[in-house]
Amino acid sequence: MIEISPPDKRALARWFPTHSPGPATIGEHVLATGIGRWWADRPVQPSTVAVSCAGHVVLRGSPEELTPELLAPLAGNRVEAPARFLPALSAAFDRLTPWERMIWTLQATPQPATVPHAVTVRRLEPADADAVRALGPDASWLSASWGGPRGLAASGHAWAAVGRTGRIHAVACTYFRGTGYEDVAVYTVLGHRHHHLALSCVTSLCADITSRGHTPSWDCSLHNHGSRLLAWNAGFRLVREYVHYAVGSPVSHHRLSA
Structure with a gap:
Protein backbone atom coordinates (compact mmCIF):
# COMPACT_ATOMS: atom_id res chain seq x y z
CA MET A 1 0.00 0.00 0.00
CA ILE A 2 1.14 3.54 -0.66
CA GLU A 3 0.30 6.52 1.49
CA ILE A 4 -2.22 8.92 -0.04
CA SER A 5 -3.74 12.29 0.80
CA PRO A 6 -6.85 12.37 3.01
CA PRO A 7 -10.10 11.87 1.10
CA ASP A 8 -12.99 14.29 1.27
CA LYS A 9 -16.08 13.38 3.26
CA ARG A 10 -17.93 12.05 0.23
CA ALA A 11 -15.06 9.74 -0.70
CA LEU A 12 -14.81 8.59 2.92
CA ALA A 13 -18.47 7.57 2.88
CA ARG A 14 -18.01 5.64 -0.37
CA TRP A 15 -15.16 3.54 0.97
CA PHE A 16 -15.62 3.27 4.72
CA PRO A 17 -18.49 2.75 7.14
CA THR A 18 -19.69 6.03 8.66
CA HIS A 19 -22.21 7.24 11.24
CA SER A 20 -22.03 3.99 13.23
CA PRO A 21 -20.20 2.78 16.36
CA GLY A 22 -17.03 0.72 16.32
CA PRO A 23 -14.48 0.74 13.48
CA ALA A 24 -16.47 3.35 11.56
CA THR A 25 -15.22 6.00 13.97
CA ILE A 26 -11.58 5.44 12.98
CA GLY A 27 -11.77 6.97 9.51
CA GLU A 28 -13.93 9.82 10.76
CA HIS A 29 -11.46 10.52 13.57
CA VAL A 30 -8.45 10.56 11.25
CA LEU A 31 -10.23 12.83 8.78
CA ALA A 32 -11.21 15.28 11.55
CA THR A 33 -7.93 15.33 13.50
CA GLY A 34 -5.28 14.57 10.88
CA ILE A 35 -3.80 11.97 13.24
CA GLY A 36 -3.36 8.76 11.26
CA ARG A 37 -2.59 7.69 7.71
CA TRP A 38 -4.49 6.87 4.53
CA TRP A 39 -3.44 4.06 2.18
CA ALA A 40 -4.32 2.73 -1.26
CA ASP A 41 -3.06 0.04 -3.60
CA ARG A 42 -2.47 2.70 -6.27
CA PRO A 43 -2.72 6.50 -6.36
CA VAL A 44 -5.37 6.75 -9.09
CA GLN A 45 -8.65 4.82 -9.09
CA PRO A 46 -7.60 2.45 -6.28
CA SER A 47 -9.36 -0.85 -5.78
CA THR A 48 -8.33 -1.12 -2.13
CA VAL A 49 -8.02 1.59 0.51
CA ALA A 50 -7.16 1.63 4.21
CA VAL A 51 -7.02 4.05 7.10
CA SER A 52 -4.75 3.54 10.11
CA CYS A 53 -4.51 5.15 13.53
CA ALA A 54 -3.07 4.06 16.88
CA GLY A 55 -2.39 0.51 15.75
CA HIS A 56 -5.83 0.02 14.19
CA VAL A 57 -6.52 -0.39 10.46
CA VAL A 58 -9.81 -0.42 8.56
CA LEU A 59 -9.40 -2.06 5.15
CA ARG A 60 -11.99 -1.85 2.38
CA GLY A 61 -12.38 -2.42 -1.34
CA PRO A 68 2.00 -9.41 0.10
CA GLU A 69 4.32 -6.56 -0.86
CA LEU A 70 1.39 -4.14 -1.08
CA LEU A 71 0.04 -5.17 2.32
CA ALA A 72 3.43 -5.13 4.07
CA PRO A 73 3.09 -1.54 5.44
CA LEU A 74 0.13 -2.70 7.54
CA ALA A 75 2.29 -5.11 9.57
CA GLY A 76 1.94 -5.11 13.34
CA ASN A 77 -1.56 -3.62 13.36
CA ARG A 78 -5.04 -4.85 14.18
CA VAL A 79 -6.96 -4.99 10.93
CA GLU A 80 -10.73 -4.84 10.54
CA ALA A 81 -11.71 -6.06 7.08
CA PRO A 82 -14.43 -8.09 5.36
CA ALA A 83 -13.86 -11.84 5.16
CA ARG A 84 -12.93 -11.60 1.47
CA PHE A 85 -9.60 -10.07 2.54
CA LEU A 86 -8.54 -13.00 4.73
CA PRO A 87 -6.72 -15.02 2.03
CA ALA A 88 -4.66 -11.96 1.05
CA LEU A 89 -3.87 -11.13 4.68
CA LEU A 96 -3.04 -13.61 11.54
CA THR A 97 -4.77 -13.83 14.93
CA PRO A 98 -8.53 -13.26 15.18
CA TRP A 99 -9.76 -11.16 18.10
CA GLU A 100 -13.45 -11.31 18.90
CA ARG A 101 -14.76 -7.86 19.74
CA MET A 102 -17.94 -6.39 21.23
CA ILE A 103 -19.48 -3.01 20.41
CA TRP A 104 -21.66 -1.31 23.01
CA THR A 105 -23.51 2.00 23.06
CA VAL A 115 -14.78 9.18 44.72
CA PRO A 116 -12.55 9.94 47.71
CA HIS A 117 -12.58 13.55 48.96
CA ALA A 118 -8.95 13.97 47.93
CA VAL A 119 -9.78 13.21 44.29
CA THR A 120 -11.36 15.53 41.72
CA VAL A 121 -12.89 14.31 38.47
CA ARG A 122 -12.41 16.99 35.82
CA ARG A 123 -11.66 17.60 32.19
CA LEU A 124 -7.98 17.43 31.28
CA GLU A 125 -6.33 20.64 30.13
CA PRO A 126 -3.15 21.35 28.13
CA ALA A 127 -1.26 21.89 31.40
CA ASP A 128 -1.93 18.23 32.30
CA ALA A 129 0.32 16.88 29.54
CA ASP A 130 3.12 16.01 31.97
CA ALA A 131 0.68 14.19 34.25
CA VAL A 132 -0.55 12.14 31.28
CA ARG A 133 3.06 11.37 30.33
CA ALA A 134 3.77 10.33 33.94
CA LEU A 135 1.29 7.47 33.57
CA GLY A 136 4.15 5.67 31.86
CA PRO A 137 4.53 3.18 29.01
CA ASP A 138 1.62 1.01 30.13
CA ALA A 139 -0.76 3.88 29.36
CA SER A 140 0.92 5.14 26.20
CA TRP A 141 -1.74 3.48 24.04
CA LEU A 142 -4.39 5.75 25.56
CA SER A 143 -3.02 8.92 24.01
CA ALA A 144 -1.87 7.36 20.73
CA SER A 145 -5.03 8.32 18.84
CA TRP A 146 -4.40 11.97 19.81
CA GLY A 147 -0.73 12.00 18.84
CA GLY A 148 0.62 11.56 22.38
CA PRO A 149 0.15 12.96 25.92
CA ARG A 150 0.16 16.59 24.82
CA GLY A 151 -2.49 15.95 22.19
CA LEU A 152 -4.73 14.05 24.59
CA ALA A 153 -4.44 16.69 27.31
CA ALA A 154 -5.29 19.46 24.87
CA SER A 155 -8.04 17.55 23.04
CA GLY A 156 -10.87 18.56 25.36
CA HIS A 157 -12.08 14.96 25.09
CA ALA A 158 -10.58 13.45 28.27
CA TRP A 159 -11.76 13.37 31.89
CA ALA A 160 -9.54 12.25 34.74
CA ALA A 161 -9.59 11.50 38.45
CA VAL A 162 -6.83 13.77 39.74
CA GLY A 163 -5.30 13.73 43.22
CA ARG A 164 -4.30 16.78 45.25
CA THR A 165 -0.73 16.59 43.95
CA GLY A 166 -1.92 16.67 40.35
CA ARG A 167 -1.26 12.99 39.69
CA ILE A 168 -3.79 11.20 37.52
CA HIS A 169 -5.32 8.07 39.05
CA ALA A 170 -7.73 7.23 36.24
CA VAL A 171 -8.65 8.75 32.90
CA ALA A 172 -11.39 8.19 30.32
CA CYS A 173 -11.25 9.71 26.87
CA THR A 174 -12.78 9.73 23.45
CA TYR A 175 -10.40 7.40 21.64
CA PHE A 176 -11.89 7.78 18.18
CA ARG A 177 -14.23 10.71 17.52
CA GLY A 178 -16.80 9.95 14.86
CA LEU A 190 -2.64 0.09 39.40
CA GLY A 191 -3.39 0.62 43.08
CA HIS A 192 -6.36 2.88 42.39
CA ARG A 193 -8.65 0.28 40.92
CA HIS A 194 -11.87 -0.82 42.64
CA HIS A 195 -12.39 2.76 43.90
CA HIS A 196 -15.01 3.65 41.25
CA LEU A 197 -12.60 6.16 39.74
CA ALA A 198 -12.88 4.73 36.23
CA LEU A 199 -16.67 4.67 36.44
CA SER A 200 -16.73 8.30 37.60
CA CYS A 201 -14.46 9.35 34.73
CA VAL A 202 -16.49 7.44 32.15
CA THR A 203 -19.75 8.91 33.47
CA SER A 204 -18.39 12.46 33.22
CA LEU A 205 -17.00 11.82 29.74
CA CYS A 206 -20.28 10.33 28.53
CA ARG A 212 -22.25 17.45 21.88
CA GLY A 213 -25.14 15.53 20.35
CA HIS A 214 -23.06 12.37 19.94
CA THR A 215 -23.56 8.87 21.35
CA PRO A 216 -20.84 7.23 23.48
CA SER A 217 -19.72 3.82 22.23
CA TRP A 218 -17.51 1.12 23.74
CA ASP A 219 -15.35 -1.39 21.87
CA CYS A 220 -13.68 -4.19 23.84
CA SER A 221 -12.49 -7.76 23.62
CA LEU A 222 -15.04 -10.50 24.19
CA HIS A 223 -12.66 -11.90 26.81
CA ASN A 224 -12.02 -8.64 28.70
CA HIS A 225 -14.46 -9.21 31.53
CA GLY A 226 -13.28 -6.17 33.48
CA SER A 227 -13.97 -3.87 30.55
CA ARG A 228 -17.35 -5.48 29.94
CA LEU A 229 -18.36 -5.02 33.58
CA LEU A 230 -17.29 -1.38 33.57
CA ALA A 231 -19.22 -0.77 30.35
CA TRP A 232 -22.36 -2.32 31.83
CA ASN A 233 -22.08 -0.32 35.06
CA ALA A 234 -21.60 2.86 33.03
CA GLY A 235 -24.87 2.26 31.15
CA PHE A 236 -23.56 0.68 27.95
CA ARG A 237 -25.42 -2.19 26.33
CA LEU A 238 -24.26 -4.60 23.63
CA VAL A 239 -25.07 -3.71 20.02
CA VAL A 247 -1.28 -9.26 11.90
CA GLY A 248 2.38 -10.09 12.42
CA SER A 249 5.45 -9.35 10.34
CA PRO A 250 5.50 -9.41 6.54
CA VAL A 251 6.32 -12.82 5.12
CA SER A 252 9.93 -13.19 4.05
CA HIS A 253 10.99 -12.92 0.43
CA HIS A 254 12.33 -16.47 0.75
CA ARG A 255 8.87 -17.77 1.63
CA LEU A 256 7.27 -15.77 -1.18
CA SER A 257 9.64 -17.26 -3.77
CA ALA A 258 9.57 -20.79 -2.39
Whole structure:
Protein backbone atom coordinates (compact mmCIF):
# COMPACT_ATOMS: atom_id res chain seq x y z
CA MET A 1 0.00 0.00 0.00
CA ILE A 2 1.14 3.54 -0.66
CA GLU A 3 0.30 6.52 1.49
CA ILE A 4 -2.22 8.92 -0.04
CA SER A 5 -3.74 12.29 0.80
CA PRO A 6 -6.85 12.37 3.01
CA PRO A 7 -10.10 11.87 1.10
CA ASP A 8 -12.99 14.29 1.27
CA LYS A 9 -16.08 13.38 3.26
CA ARG A 10 -17.93 12.05 0.23
CA ALA A 11 -15.06 9.74 -0.70
CA LEU A 12 -14.81 8.59 2.92
CA ALA A 13 -18.47 7.57 2.88
CA ARG A 14 -18.01 5.64 -0.37
CA TRP A 15 -15.16 3.54 0.97
CA PHE A 16 -15.62 3.27 4.72
CA PRO A 17 -18.49 2.75 7.14
CA THR A 18 -19.69 6.03 8.66
CA HIS A 19 -22.21 7.24 11.24
CA SER A 20 -22.03 3.99 13.23
CA PRO A 21 -20.20 2.78 16.36
CA GLY A 22 -17.03 0.72 16.32
CA PRO A 23 -14.48 0.74 13.48
CA ALA A 24 -16.47 3.35 11.56
CA THR A 25 -15.22 6.00 13.97
CA ILE A 26 -11.58 5.44 12.98
CA GLY A 27 -11.77 6.97 9.51
CA GLU A 28 -13.93 9.82 10.76
CA HIS A 29 -11.46 10.52 13.57
CA VAL A 30 -8.45 10.56 11.25
CA LEU A 31 -10.23 12.83 8.78
CA ALA A 32 -11.21 15.28 11.55
CA THR A 33 -7.93 15.33 13.50
CA GLY A 34 -5.28 14.57 10.88
CA ILE A 35 -3.80 11.97 13.24
CA GLY A 36 -3.36 8.76 11.26
CA ARG A 37 -2.59 7.69 7.71
CA TRP A 38 -4.49 6.87 4.53
CA TRP A 39 -3.44 4.06 2.18
CA ALA A 40 -4.32 2.73 -1.26
CA ASP A 41 -3.06 0.04 -3.60
CA ARG A 42 -2.47 2.70 -6.27
CA PRO A 43 -2.72 6.50 -6.36
CA VAL A 44 -5.37 6.75 -9.09
CA GLN A 45 -8.65 4.82 -9.09
CA PRO A 46 -7.60 2.45 -6.28
CA SER A 47 -9.36 -0.85 -5.78
CA THR A 48 -8.33 -1.12 -2.13
CA VAL A 49 -8.02 1.59 0.51
CA ALA A 50 -7.16 1.63 4.21
CA VAL A 51 -7.02 4.05 7.10
CA SER A 52 -4.75 3.54 10.11
CA CYS A 53 -4.51 5.15 13.53
CA ALA A 54 -3.07 4.06 16.88
CA GLY A 55 -2.39 0.51 15.75
CA HIS A 56 -5.83 0.02 14.19
CA VAL A 57 -6.52 -0.39 10.46
CA VAL A 58 -9.81 -0.42 8.56
CA LEU A 59 -9.40 -2.06 5.15
CA ARG A 60 -11.99 -1.85 2.38
CA GLY A 61 -12.38 -2.42 -1.34
CA SER A 62 -11.54 -5.38 -3.53
CA PRO A 63 -8.64 -7.70 -2.58
CA GLU A 64 -8.14 -9.33 -5.98
CA GLU A 65 -5.07 -7.29 -6.92
CA LEU A 66 -3.43 -7.24 -3.48
CA THR A 67 0.01 -8.77 -3.09
CA PRO A 68 2.00 -9.41 0.10
CA GLU A 69 4.32 -6.56 -0.86
CA LEU A 70 1.39 -4.14 -1.08
CA LEU A 71 0.04 -5.17 2.32
CA ALA A 72 3.43 -5.13 4.07
CA PRO A 73 3.09 -1.54 5.44
CA LEU A 74 0.13 -2.70 7.54
CA ALA A 75 2.29 -5.11 9.57
CA GLY A 76 1.94 -5.11 13.34
CA ASN A 77 -1.56 -3.62 13.36
CA ARG A 78 -5.04 -4.85 14.18
CA VAL A 79 -6.96 -4.99 10.93
CA GLU A 80 -10.73 -4.84 10.54
CA ALA A 81 -11.71 -6.06 7.08
CA PRO A 82 -14.43 -8.09 5.36
CA ALA A 83 -13.86 -11.84 5.16
CA ARG A 84 -12.93 -11.60 1.47
CA PHE A 85 -9.60 -10.07 2.54
CA LEU A 86 -8.54 -13.00 4.73
CA PRO A 87 -6.72 -15.02 2.03
CA ALA A 88 -4.66 -11.96 1.05
CA LEU A 89 -3.87 -11.13 4.68
CA SER A 90 -2.92 -14.73 5.43
CA ALA A 91 -0.51 -14.75 2.49
CA ALA A 92 1.05 -11.42 3.45
CA PHE A 93 1.89 -11.91 7.15
CA ASP A 94 3.49 -14.60 9.26
CA ARG A 95 0.68 -14.36 11.80
CA LEU A 96 -3.04 -13.61 11.54
CA THR A 97 -4.77 -13.83 14.93
CA PRO A 98 -8.53 -13.26 15.18
CA TRP A 99 -9.76 -11.16 18.10
CA GLU A 100 -13.45 -11.31 18.90
CA ARG A 101 -14.76 -7.86 19.74
CA MET A 102 -17.94 -6.39 21.23
CA ILE A 103 -19.48 -3.01 20.41
CA TRP A 104 -21.66 -1.31 23.01
CA THR A 105 -23.51 2.00 23.06
CA LEU A 106 -24.79 4.08 25.95
CA GLN A 107 -28.42 3.10 26.51
CA ALA A 108 -29.03 3.14 30.27
CA THR A 109 -28.44 5.28 33.35
CA PRO A 110 -24.99 4.66 34.85
CA GLN A 111 -24.67 3.28 38.35
CA PRO A 112 -23.83 5.95 40.93
CA ALA A 113 -20.18 6.25 41.89
CA THR A 114 -18.47 8.30 44.57
CA VAL A 115 -14.78 9.18 44.72
CA PRO A 116 -12.55 9.94 47.71
CA HIS A 117 -12.58 13.55 48.96
CA ALA A 118 -8.95 13.97 47.93
CA VAL A 119 -9.78 13.21 44.29
CA THR A 120 -11.36 15.53 41.72
CA VAL A 121 -12.89 14.31 38.47
CA ARG A 122 -12.41 16.99 35.82
CA ARG A 123 -11.66 17.60 32.19
CA LEU A 124 -7.98 17.43 31.28
CA GLU A 125 -6.33 20.64 30.13
CA PRO A 126 -3.15 21.35 28.13
CA ALA A 127 -1.26 21.89 31.40
CA ASP A 128 -1.93 18.23 32.30
CA ALA A 129 0.32 16.88 29.54
CA ASP A 130 3.12 16.01 31.97
CA ALA A 131 0.68 14.19 34.25
CA VAL A 132 -0.55 12.14 31.28
CA ARG A 133 3.06 11.37 30.33
CA ALA A 134 3.77 10.33 33.94
CA LEU A 135 1.29 7.47 33.57
CA GLY A 136 4.15 5.67 31.86
CA PRO A 137 4.53 3.18 29.01
CA ASP A 138 1.62 1.01 30.13
CA ALA A 139 -0.76 3.88 29.36
CA SER A 140 0.92 5.14 26.20
CA TRP A 141 -1.74 3.48 24.04
CA LEU A 142 -4.39 5.75 25.56
CA SER A 143 -3.02 8.92 24.01
CA ALA A 144 -1.87 7.36 20.73
CA SER A 145 -5.03 8.32 18.84
CA TRP A 146 -4.40 11.97 19.81
CA GLY A 147 -0.73 12.00 18.84
CA GLY A 148 0.62 11.56 22.38
CA PRO A 149 0.15 12.96 25.92
CA ARG A 150 0.16 16.59 24.82
CA GLY A 151 -2.49 15.95 22.19
CA LEU A 152 -4.73 14.05 24.59
CA ALA A 153 -4.44 16.69 27.31
CA ALA A 154 -5.29 19.46 24.87
CA SER A 155 -8.04 17.55 23.04
CA GLY A 156 -10.87 18.56 25.36
CA HIS A 157 -12.08 14.96 25.09
CA ALA A 158 -10.58 13.45 28.27
CA TRP A 159 -11.76 13.37 31.89
CA ALA A 160 -9.54 12.25 34.74
CA ALA A 161 -9.59 11.50 38.45
CA VAL A 162 -6.83 13.77 39.74
CA GLY A 163 -5.30 13.73 43.22
CA ARG A 164 -4.30 16.78 45.25
CA THR A 165 -0.73 16.59 43.95
CA GLY A 166 -1.92 16.67 40.35
CA ARG A 167 -1.26 12.99 39.69
CA ILE A 168 -3.79 11.20 37.52
CA HIS A 169 -5.32 8.07 39.05
CA ALA A 170 -7.73 7.23 36.24
CA VAL A 171 -8.65 8.75 32.90
CA ALA A 172 -11.39 8.19 30.32
CA CYS A 173 -11.25 9.71 26.87
CA THR A 174 -12.78 9.73 23.45
CA TYR A 175 -10.40 7.40 21.64
CA PHE A 176 -11.89 7.78 18.18
CA ARG A 177 -14.23 10.71 17.52
CA GLY A 178 -16.80 9.95 14.86
CA THR A 179 -19.52 12.13 13.41
CA GLY A 180 -22.28 10.38 15.35
CA TYR A 181 -20.45 8.20 17.86
CA GLU A 182 -17.42 8.68 20.07
CA ASP A 183 -15.53 5.54 21.07
CA VAL A 184 -14.55 5.57 24.75
CA ALA A 185 -11.29 4.29 26.27
CA VAL A 186 -10.28 4.20 29.92
CA TYR A 187 -7.16 3.57 31.98
CA THR A 188 -6.78 3.24 35.76
CA VAL A 189 -3.46 3.31 37.57
CA LEU A 190 -2.64 0.09 39.40
CA GLY A 191 -3.39 0.62 43.08
CA HIS A 192 -6.36 2.88 42.39
CA ARG A 193 -8.65 0.28 40.92
CA HIS A 194 -11.87 -0.82 42.64
CA HIS A 195 -12.39 2.76 43.90
CA HIS A 196 -15.01 3.65 41.25
CA LEU A 197 -12.60 6.16 39.74
CA ALA A 198 -12.88 4.73 36.23
CA LEU A 199 -16.67 4.67 36.44
CA SER A 200 -16.73 8.30 37.60
CA CYS A 201 -14.46 9.35 34.73
CA VAL A 202 -16.49 7.44 32.15
CA THR A 203 -19.75 8.91 33.47
CA SER A 204 -18.39 12.46 33.22
CA LEU A 205 -17.00 11.82 29.74
CA CYS A 206 -20.28 10.33 28.53
CA ALA A 207 -22.23 13.36 29.77
CA ASP A 208 -19.80 15.53 27.82
CA ILE A 209 -20.19 13.43 24.67
CA THR A 210 -23.99 13.49 24.80
CA SER A 211 -23.92 17.26 25.31
CA ARG A 212 -22.25 17.45 21.88
CA GLY A 213 -25.14 15.53 20.35
CA HIS A 214 -23.06 12.37 19.94
CA THR A 215 -23.56 8.87 21.35
CA PRO A 216 -20.84 7.23 23.48
CA SER A 217 -19.72 3.82 22.23
CA TRP A 218 -17.51 1.12 23.74
CA ASP A 219 -15.35 -1.39 21.87
CA CYS A 220 -13.68 -4.19 23.84
CA SER A 221 -12.49 -7.76 23.62
CA LEU A 222 -15.04 -10.50 24.19
CA HIS A 223 -12.66 -11.90 26.81
CA ASN A 224 -12.02 -8.64 28.70
CA HIS A 225 -14.46 -9.21 31.53
CA GLY A 226 -13.28 -6.17 33.48
CA SER A 227 -13.97 -3.87 30.55
CA ARG A 228 -17.35 -5.48 29.94
CA LEU A 229 -18.36 -5.02 33.58
CA LEU A 230 -17.29 -1.38 33.57
CA ALA A 231 -19.22 -0.77 30.35
CA TRP A 232 -22.36 -2.32 31.83
CA ASN A 233 -22.08 -0.32 35.06
CA ALA A 234 -21.60 2.86 33.03
CA GLY A 235 -24.87 2.26 31.15
CA PHE A 236 -23.56 0.68 27.95
CA ARG A 237 -25.42 -2.19 26.33
CA LEU A 238 -24.26 -4.60 23.63
CA VAL A 239 -25.07 -3.71 20.02
CA ARG A 240 -23.11 -6.25 17.98
CA GLU A 241 -19.97 -8.37 17.79
CA TYR A 242 -17.27 -8.49 15.14
CA VAL A 243 -13.74 -9.79 14.58
CA HIS A 244 -10.55 -7.95 13.81
CA TYR A 245 -7.17 -9.52 13.13
CA ALA A 246 -3.79 -8.90 14.70
CA VAL A 247 -1.28 -9.26 11.90
CA GLY A 248 2.38 -10.09 12.42
CA SER A 249 5.45 -9.35 10.34
CA PRO A 250 5.50 -9.41 6.54
CA VAL A 251 6.32 -12.82 5.12
CA SER A 252 9.93 -13.19 4.05
CA HIS A 253 10.99 -12.92 0.43
CA HIS A 254 12.33 -16.47 0.75
CA ARG A 255 8.87 -17.77 1.63
CA LEU A 256 7.27 -15.77 -1.18
CA SER A 257 9.64 -17.26 -3.77
CA ALA A 258 9.57 -20.79 -2.39
